Amino acid sequence: MSRHPLPQLLAEARSGVLVFSITPPKRSNTEERIKEIAEVTLERLAALDLDGLILYDIDDESDRNPDDRPFPFLPTLDPGSYYTEHLTGWRQPVIIYRCVGKYPEPELRAWMAGAGPGVLSVFVGPSSGGKSVQTSLRRAQELRAEVRPDLPLGAVAISERTDEHLRMLAKQERGASFFVTQVVYHVNETKNLLSDYFYECRARGVAPRTVIFTLSLCGSMKTLELVRWLGVDVPRWLENSIRHAADPLAESYRQCVAMARDLMDFCEHLGLPYGFNIESVSIRKAEIEASIDLAAEVTEMLRHRR
Template sequence: MAEESLHERLSNPARPVFLLGDVPPGEGTPPHKCSEIANKFVSRSRMLAADGYIVYDIQDEPGRTDEKRPFPFRRVMDSSTHAALLANLSGRECLVYKCVADPNFEGWLENNKTIGHTAINLVGRASSEGKYEGPTISEAMNIVEAKEDVHFGCVCIAERHTLEAAQQRGKTYPTEHVNMVRKIKAGAKWFISQAVYDAEPTIRLLKDYATLCKQKCIIPSKVVLTFAPVSRKKTMTFIKWLGVRVPIETEELILSAEKPIEKSIEYLCDVLREILSECAGVGVPLGISCESVSIFKSEIDGVHELFRRLQTIMLDSSGTPWKVQWVEVMPPAGKIGDDGDDEGALVALDPSEKVRTLLLGIMVGTATVSLGVILGGKGKRA
């Protein structure tokens, strides 16, 4: 049985997906240094049972807010180029972010396809105000949908689904769920949220999204919830500058703790539990993404611990047995399985056991073993 590609895992509503985010090195970084940076990231994340990596496309976004950016903006190398390094070193596929405000968007798309990436995440312009080159998000979706062997998802922002945000836009009720359904009709196969620090807007969005999909007779595309641990005041300020809603009491709880990073991880685990509890049974398939928004070691280390804990919470909520195991994913050259399929693919147990299994395999580049997650049983997840 052939292994599912990353875009298939993202599109498959029957299984969760687990991703780890990374930011490309600064623009102008020498090639050998880029390789060292990518190898360090791969080595550190090798033990995580991730389906793949997210590689972000970082933009200055001057129109986002009038507030001063906490960290100075620095241009980074192209997201697809860095993703190629990560994929080659690890054997894991990457979900490549791309901001559509690029006059060479179609050229980038062709180059990205040539490199071999089949899953991209489209990001719209920072603001509807000001002048931007390149296609609109609607135009970009049409362009990508017309391409063969390229699949796309979009972002969803729970902060746009608050009553306050609706009032500011002159609406009686938030419309982010309407935007999501519109993007599904345009071809979006999944959604990635921005970092979650307040469960309430996300719960409202997921419930409204599920209800609208039912009304339209549409199968909801998967929503991957993003989480980013914080250990410092400056990082918290940056999280909020990015548009993430952080309740005042939450900020005080984390930053006043003896070990802020541990408190942040604990809090985000509780946020996921609340979301899963409130949205159980609504019919929206979910996934998890973890990222660090800074280069501080405590927060990078915290991402790995958070990933493991959130993955456990998500899998436990499925109601089906699961386990982590070592599996061979890269057989020696010339030694392919008798059935011709690659190792590390979806593994089915003996039918007599009456269980279904799903393997969230991860390939580890030069290593011959990798961590994976097996789900079994007949329970259904929310």
């Protein structure tokens, strides 16, 4: 890729960023199996023209929803450790998520101090206001300013939340230089957020930062149930399209491509810098391969607009 590195693209608020996101393997895996998963992952990613990789930090979010989780929560490896110990063959930058409430201040401080030059981060707050935390999101942002102000920092954007554009601007004031959305299924809600954010930036005389849209394939109704459980708003028409499709994965793929095109057009009309994150968190081979195909297709769509 003959483009600037990801940290520079985000620092300069350039459009067209493309990243791919995964979760680290489950802690219950053997060391041999973890190595195998890492090798296969690197082989798959090698075929893609990416600006970077996202490694999610998974936390138990049962506090957000009293209903039973559609899939059981299984702890995963620490994303920072997985990167340094098993993904040494990855040559592009990596965005490491940190659910900051899980970590005591000294541990978070030590990780930031030791993060390499190709590392960026996204700090994630607690999944509910009543959750007990070791480090608050605000304190984590302060620590980063004290320990590693040069560490590129991103933040999560959730379209369905009230006044989310104001939250984004508050995070921006505390050091966030880019945003990664929760998975997008409701395009209208996302466009509402983008519009509110863009015009509030204009009103304040602040430059908008790059918003990276997360696209995730949904190959079954069970997966859709988990998405809903996590608080993502799925429009009824989209649920019906997937539920009644002869091939739910193919229908989900088609809708993701349509959403990507719609968001590109909308952002370019506004003049808002944007990018995409293709999420691959399923263990089903068909969904993993379809995610790779989606990333390749979105790459071609972006290439014609860069």
